[in-house]
Amino acid sequence: MTDNLDATDPRTLPGFFDALADGTLLGGVCTDCEQVLLPPRPACYACGSRAVDVEPQAREGQVFSYTAVHTPPPGFAADAPYTIAVVELADGGRLLGRVAADYADVAIGDSVELTVRELTAAEREVALDYEVDWPVHVFEPR
Amino acid sequence: MPEPVIASVGASPLGRTDLPGRDLFSVALAEAFDGLPDPADLVEAVYVGNQSESYEHQIMHGTLLAEWAGLRYVPAERVEGCAAAGALALRHAVKDVRNGEHEAVLACGVEKMTSAGTSGATDALSAAFDRAIEQRSGVTAPSQYALLAQRYLHETDATERDLAEIAVKNHANAARNPRAQFPEEIDVATVLESDPVAPPLKLFDCAPVGDGAAAVLVTTAELAADLDRPQVRVAGSGASANNIAVAERDMTDIAGARIAAETAYEEANIDATAVDIAEVHDAFTVCEALLAEAVGFAPPGTGYQSHRAPAERADGWTDVQLSPSGGLKARGHPIGATGILQALEAYEQLTGAAGDRAVEGAETALLLNEGGVADAVTVGHVLTTAEAR
Structure with missing residues (x-):
């Protein structure tokens, strides 16, 4: 083991x-x-x-599928609608994450790059104690 | 090995109700035991499908519902697997009877989803997704399935209109089901023009939030005969877990569903072509299309034709009728109760109790219940008439 x-x-x-x-x-x-x-x-x-x-x-990848959340969970309400995607990274793994672009501006196959930020105040409020310092990743269009 | 059968079924009203969960259960139980000895004189164990304690701040549903049924000192437990909890409860009951441990087991499910509004239900359901990556990115149940739908529309000839037609078909079926939460017919325009929830999915692509409870009594064939009850054989049962994160799965080949169904087919010694009716997990319209392919009813890329009459589907489709109850979409989807409601529909169809919505000649049913997004966990059951041996 x-x-x-x-x-x-x-x-x-x-x-x-x-x-x-x-x-x-x-x-x-x-x-x-x-x-x-x-x-x-x-x-x-x-x-x-x-x-x-x-x-x-690798932090670069391509959009494999995407959507926009119009009915968010509490804690994410102020951001809605926001875009999320499953991204296929250049090294072969697939990762879900937020996309810093409007839904209408995203398509399957688009190139994106993973960036990292700290939690917003609203996200902090719904975070568990041990999650507060964990960053959130966001995909930026390239 | 004793052969498990379903000997009785019952359900509460579905939708927005004024009853808490335990009381919804009492209503379902009263129907299931109408004309039978009291539960205390029959039931040897209880399994309760239940999604979330956040609706009523209550766990311990095994203990609670056994007590409300008048049962003391029996093994009783809550089974959790998000929306697959009901079928998991049924599977435990089936196994107990099969292995000779018990002669009569109550499998039930309950959810009081309307207690905290749409926002409360959205939050409770999001707990079914991976906390570390998915929840912290703000996913919801509709958005998770929308990721599948987007990919499905990209890979196949299916259109948003095809998905809308699935909703129209299931509403038409529900219009003939007195148990349905939404027994109203709708048209394609209503679906296509409804508010976006998570594109390409719109409000009318989504099963509703609602309350409900359901119960089935699983017994040996001998006991069901002694009780003089119509019986339906549980000929096969399969279950399969796949990754929790949707990104790490094949998003259009729903492998866990295929494995759960194939396991159930194998136990029942049938293949997909033998299935006359299927209650599949159409929490969102795209699910019916994906699952029709996964369980062997439709060739890859053609599952979206599930709304068509058998003669109008692509070559290679079986003659199965999907979601005769109206499905999760229109019959209703009180999460922990849904797997039991699927069994209830098959029982009524296979015992001639389905009234106006009866599928003529139906002898074999597939039930497919999912939890999390798609095949995070899937449970399949094959039910057959007592005659179909």
Whole structure:
């Protein structure tokens, strides 16, 4: 089994978000089947292997699918409607995130780049204690 | 191995009601036990499908509902799997009867979704998505399914109008279902002109928020015969979990649904062509299209034709009728109760109790209940008439 995990290990969420706060997107990469895991985790969902390396991932990618949220959860109401997308990153992993563009200005295949910001005051209010310092990623059109 | 059957069903009114969850359950239970001995004289265990404690600030539904049914000192538990909770509860009951542990098990589901308005339901449902990435990006249930819909429209010949036609078909079915939350016919323009919720999905592409409870009694075939009840065989049961994050799954090949259905088919010793009716998880119109393909009713890329009469569908489609109840879309979708409501519909169809909406000659039904977005968890059941052995 995996060696002891602690909160500095990027296969845990605190470790992953610490790196993201510094601008580094870390992914797990299965050494058996090469599946990319975002965020990193102790085991590969594709093949079950626990031989997962952690490697920096490209921040550039393309929109795989997208929509806009018109009926937001409380805490996000002031931002609506806002665009979200599933982005296929250049290193092969797929990640969901906000897109800093109007829905009408986005299309499948658009190039985007991952950026990172701190939580807004409204997001802070709905964050759990341990999430307050975790950044949020946003995809910027390129 | 004892063969599990459904021996009785019941449901509360669906939609906006003035009853809390436990009372909705009491209404459903009263219908299910009409003409039967009291639950205390029959039921040996209870499973309750329930999505969220945020609606009523209440967990412990196993204990609570067993007590309200007059049952003491029986094993009783809440089963959680978002909108698949009901079918998971049914699956536990089926397994208990199959393995000989119990002769009669109550599988039920309850949700009081209207307690905190649309915003409260939106918030409660968002808990079904990955907290670290998806929730913190502001996703909602409609937006998660919209990501699938956008991709489906991109990859296939389907149009927003095709998805609207699925809603129209399911409303037409619900118009003949006295249990339906929305027993009204609608037209395509109503769907296409309704407010955007998460494009390409609009208000009338979405199942409603609503209250409801439902209960089914799962017994051995022998006990159902002793009770002189019409019985429906539970011939197959399958379940499958897939990744929690939608980004890490195939968004148009709903693999978890295929595996859950195929497991249930295998147990029932049938294939997809044997299925006459299917209650699939049409929480959003696109789901019916995707699931028709996943469970083997439709060739890839043609599931959106589910609203058409069998003769007008693409080659390779089966003759199955989808969502005769009106589906989640129009019958209603009180989250934890939905899987049980699907079983109730199949029971009524297969025992000749479906009235005006009866699908002629129906002998085999597939139930497919999902939780989270798409196949985060899927439960499939094959139900057949007692004669179809």
